Amino acid sequence: MDFGRELIKGNTPMIVLSVLNNGPQHGYGLAREIERLSGQALAFKEGTLYPALHALENDGMIAGDWQVSESGPPRKIYTITTKGLAELERRSRLWKDFSAVLDRVMKGEPDEQTA
Numbered sequence: 073m074d075f076g077r078e079l080i081k082g083n084t085p086m087i088v089l090s091v092l093n094n095g096p097q098h099g100y101g102l103a104r105e106i107e108r109l110s111g112q113a114l115a116f117k118e119g120t121l122y123p124a125l126h127a128l129e130n131d132g133m134i135a136g137d138w139q140v141s142e143s144g145p146p147r148k149i150y151t152i153t154t155k156g157l158a159e160l161e162r163r164s165r166l167w168k169d170f171s172a173v174l175d176r177v178m179k180g181e182p183d184e185q186t187a
Contacts, residue, residue: 089160092152
């Protein structure tokens with residue numbers, strides 16, 4: 073599936089927060105988990121994922137800690153913060169509301185409360 077760059081880019085923070093809500097991950101593992109959970113429909117390249125991780129970390133939504141690896145170089149492990157959990161909840165509500173409105177528009181069904 074091709075969801076288009078802008079659709080993915082605009083939803084990258086919610087995707088990252090959702091996956092980190094399932095447990096800590098390093099960048100490469102996070103990218104693979106997104107691919108796995110999406111049935112390979114979403115693929116994040118380094119140029120998309122790492123800037124999003126840095127922005128979320130700078131905004132206090134996630135925390136990154138360096139972890140020494142026995143089999144390679146140190147890796148930064150990211151975890152969702154309390155602030156990130158609240159943001160994920162907010163974005164999830166917005167997404168559900170937006171998708172419901174979009175569904176009504178596409179079906180030609182007005183909102184009964186405002187019709």
